[in-house]
Amino acid sequence: MANCYLCGIKLIKNKNKSKDHVPPDCIFPVKKPLNLITVPCCIKCNGKFKELDEKMRNHFAILAGDKSQGLGKKSTRELFRNNKKMDEFISNTKLHTSLKDKNGHPGLLYFFDEDEINLWLIRLVKGIYFKKDKTRLENVEFSVKQHPDIKPPSCESFHVEEGLEYCPYFVYKMFTDDKNKNLAHWIFMFYGHLIFQVTVNN
Numbered sequence: 001m002a003n004c005y006l007c008g009i010k011l012i013k014n015k016n017k018s019k020d021h022v023p024p025d026c027i028f029p030v031k032k033p034l035n036l037i038t039v040p041c042c043i044k045c046n047g048k049f050k051e052l053d054e055k056m057r058n059h060f061a062i063l064a065g066d067k068s069q070g071l072g073k074k075s076t077r078e079l080f081r082n083n084k085k086m087d088e089f090i091s092n093t094k095l096h097t098s099l100k101d102k103n104g105h106p107g108l109l110y111f112f113d114e115d116e117i118n119l120w121l122i123r124l125v126k127g128i129y130f131k132k133d134k135t136r137l138e139n140v141e142f143s144v145k146q147h148p149d150i151k152p153p154s155c156e157s158f159h160v161e162e163g164l165e166y167c168p169y170f171v172y173k174m175f176t177d178d179k180n181k182n183l184a185h186w187i188f189m190f191y192g193h194l195i196f197q198v199t200v201n202n
């Protein structure tokens with residue numbers, strides 16, 4: 001009997017049982033890898049992420065530009081069609097005070113909504129952890145950084161999960177802190193461009 005990897009409820013076939021893709025399959029191009037990671041999830045939890053998954057994909061792909069290999073154009077089109085989505089994207093883009101391009105123009109920085117990005121990335125950690133460990137990540141503290149201050153061990157490259165050979169759409173690395181063995185750092189990279197860090201304190 002499986003339980004939902006997020007809320008822990010018992011899953012019953014034809015009642016509340018579904019599967020969640022981790023990472024969500026919408027971040028991949030139309031021709032998706034055949035064996036993406038799925039984890040048992042209740043219909044309620046699964047439904048909660050549908051809109052956020054698409055929003056994240058749009059924002060990631062636009063920010064990654066050419067590196068998203070076509071997904072950026074699709075996402076830009078989708079955003080331009082919807083004033084509310086467009087306004088939200090623009091309002092999170094701020095001038096960088098010290099970053100300047102070669103012509104002296106200020107650079108732009110994008111700030112993800114903290115609650116949203118935290119929720120979204122922590123769900124990724126929970127999903128991959130569940131897949132590997134067959135248990136839910138419970139009673140732990142998470143902290144998320146939009147701009148990681150640590151680098152994964154230099155001798156190792158990012159891990160590409162089997163089935164996620166569409167590198168660089170999504171790659172990740174998990175490693176234990178050198179100084180504090182209770183801390184596990186998860187580094188996620190999307191489209192070879194956007195990097196985030198989630199630290200789990202066990």
Ligand SMILES: [Zn+2]
Nearest residue numbers: 004007042045
């Ligand atoms: Zn659930």
